[in-house]
Amino acid sequence: xxxxxxxxxxxxxxxxxxxxxxxxxxxxxxxxxxxxxxxxxxxxxxxxxxxxxxxxxxxxxxxxxxxxxxxxxxxxxxxxxxxxxxxxxxxxxxxxxxxxxxxxxxxxxxxxxxxxxxxxxxxxxxxxxxxxxxxxxxxxxxxxxxxxxxxxxxxxxxxxxxxxxxxxxxxxxxxxxxxxxxxxxxxxxxxxxxxxxxxxxxxxxxxxxxxxxxxxxxxxxxxxxxxxxxxxxxxxxxxxxxxxxxxxxxxxxxxxxxxxxxxxxxxxxxxxxxxxxxxxxxxxxxxxxxxxxxxxxxxxxxxxxxxxxxxxxxxxxxxxxxxxxxxxxxxxxxxxxxxxxxxxxxxxxxxxxxxxxxxxxxxxxxxxxxxxxxxxxxx
DNA sequence: ATTCCTTTGAAGCGA
DNA sequence: TCGCTTCAAAGGAAT
Numbered sequence: 001x002x003x004x005x006x007x008x009x010x011x012x013x014x015x016x017x018x019x020x021x022x023x024x025x026x027x028x029x030x031x032x033x034x035x036x037x038x039x040x041x042x043x044x045x046x047x048x049x050x051x052x053x054x055x056x057x058x059x060x061x062x063x064x065x066x067x068x069x070x071x072x073x074x075x076x077x078x079x080x081x082x083x084x085x086x087x088x089x090x091x092x093x094x095x096x097x098x099x100x101x102x103x104x105x106x107x108x109x110x111x112x113x114x115x116x117x118x119x120x121x122x123x124x125x126x127x128x129x130x131x132x133x134x135x136x137x138x139x140x141x142x143x144x145x146x147x148x149x150x151x152x153x154x155x156x157x158x159x160x161x162x163x164x165x166x167x168x169x170x171x172x173x174x175x176x177x178x179x180x181x182x183x184x185x186x187x188x189x190x191x192x193x194x195x196x197x198x199x200x201x202x203x204x205x206x207x208x209x210x211x212x213x214x215x216x217x218x219x220x221x222x223x224x225x226x227x228x229x230x231x232x233x234x235x236x237x238x239x240x241x242x243x244x245x246x247x248x249x250x251x252x253x254x255x256x257x258x259x260x261x262x263x264x265x266x267x268x269x270x271x272x273x274x275x276x277x278x279x280x281x282x283x284x285x286x287x288x289x290x291x292x293x294x295x296x297x298x299x300x301x302x303x304x305x306x307x308x309x310x311x312x313x314x315x316x317x318x319x320x321x322x323x324x325x326x327x328x329x330x331x332x333x334x335x336x337x338x339x340x341x342x343x344x345x346x347x348x349x350x351x352x353x354x355x356x357x358x359x360x361x362x363x364x365x366x367x368x369x370x371x372x373x374x375x376x377x378x379x
Numbered sequence: 380a381t382t383c384c385t386t387t388g389a390a391g392c393g394a
Numbered sequence: 395t396c397g398c399t400t401c402a403a404a405g406g407a408a409t
Contacts, residue, residue: 284402289387294403301404309404310385317386335388351390355400383408391400 284351285342288331289320 286294293316300312320328342349 284389284400286402287388290402293386297404307405308384309406310383311406313384313386313404315386320387332388339389351401352392354402355391357401381409384404384406386403389401392398394396394398 281357282346282349282353284354285338286335288328288335289317291334291338292316292320292323292328292331 293313296316296319297309297312300315301307304312304315306312
């Protein structure tokens with residue numbers, strides 16, 4: 001590693017790489033932005049409110065899982081396989097307190113047998129396996145820039161679980177590699193970083209919504225004459241407008257049962273194109289990182305005062321890698337639900353249907369290859 | 380007008 | 395099975 005003075009990050013980063021003082025300054029300033037963002041996020045979204053959010057989130061998750069179970073949408077075997085496939089990335093969905101696994105009693109008519117760490121557990125349905133619960137890592141990996149890096153625990157400032165799921169740790173001394181990304185994150189030594197995932201559900205304690213990416217369950221006020229007015233169809237689904245009956249058509253209140261509303265016209269265009277061919281373009285469900293990205297992007301953009309998504313995504317990517325597994329697990333679980341929902345909404349659909357539909361410019365391709373591709377697309 | 384950039388994870392595809 | 399490619403989101407930048 002570098003022989004630079006790690007106690008003076010601004011001057012030691014790094015002797016082996018030529019960096020102008022301006023670049024160094026900019027990089028450090030950038031990190032201050034990120035640190036400030038995270039601290040502000042921690043301050044503004046604190047304690048009890050988030051606790052309720054977590055409980056709500058867990059309740060919704062458990063409810064959905066129970067429903068899936070009762071409907072036999074999946075089995076214990078499926079779940080175990082899924083957990084095993086994801087290795088240790090699926091500690092239990094419950095978040096606070098981090099002490100006992102979640103137990104869901106199966107319907108009386110079922111006499112399920114599930115495997116636990118200690119052997120066979122009968123007549124109980126457990127999510128997830130306690131094995132993963134107890135082995136969930138209790139420390140965060142410090143953020144790092146790029147491979148090759150040896151990410152080691154910082155014994156001077158061990159990771160600690162703060163209120164709810166705040167995670168405090170000290171980043172390692174700043175490092176550059178020869179493959180530094182365009183937007184390198186350089187972490188000044190001894191600077192403390194507080195990462196807090198967005199509260200779930202996004203609406204906070206008072207929210208009446210469980211916001212899955214592909215399904216927003218809206219609880220309308222019980223009275224006040226709100227009604228759902230069918231106003232058309234979108235991708236084979238009825239599109240409703242929530243209105244004060246019988247007048248006041250307000251397009252801002254539109255909602256639909258699924259995800260096929262896109263704010264970006266470019267994406268709408270793609271959907272339209274596919275529909276014109278007789279088949280709607282069904283997007284693939286988002287993975288865990290995409291859900292995290294979608295939630296935290298607005299805050300990052302706001303705090304960094306930039307609209308450059310590529311830069312923001314790089315920052316969020318570093319944040320994601322810094323999240324402890326038990327926090328990531330919430331997003332993996334949410335992504336799993338998204339996928340289940342997607343399967344139900346689009347039976348028989350596979351990601352292969354979208355494969356190769358996007359037209360990309362490809363670097364370093366021969367003109368012959370590009371010609372072949374163009375011929376393919378024109379078919 | 381269209382594609383790239385940039386991230387991680389899931390899945391398809393060809394060898 | 396393995397390694398590579400594509401696509402999910404997003405919006406400014408590049409083509």
